[in-house]
Amino acid sequence: MIDDEQRRLHGKRSLRLAIGAAAAVFLIALILPLFAPSLNGLSLLRFPLGLLLLSHGTVIAIVALIYWAAARQDLLDRRHGLTSEF
DSSP states (O other): OOOHHHHHHHHHHHHHHHHHHHHHHHIIIIIGGGGHHHHTTSEETTEEHHHHIIIIIHHHHHHHHHHHHHHHHHHHHHHTTOOOOO
16 A cells, blocks of 8 residues: 555556647647648659658557557556556
8 A cells, every 4th residue: 555645656657648648649630731732842652752751650649649658557557556557
């Protein structure tokens, strides 16, 4: 069991991680597409680069961010002794 101070610190750090991950998703999903039209002049494999950025790059970046945030949360849980090992 952890004391109230450790639980409060864990909650604060978890909230900061969640806000950071949500802000990163916001930047990836809403701000990055604003640059796509300017990249459409370039091409990769005869596809406009802006299209590839939006269709594949955004999804890959968000999935990578989800895995990163889950790993950081697991590390945070282990540091504060909140793991449930079987």
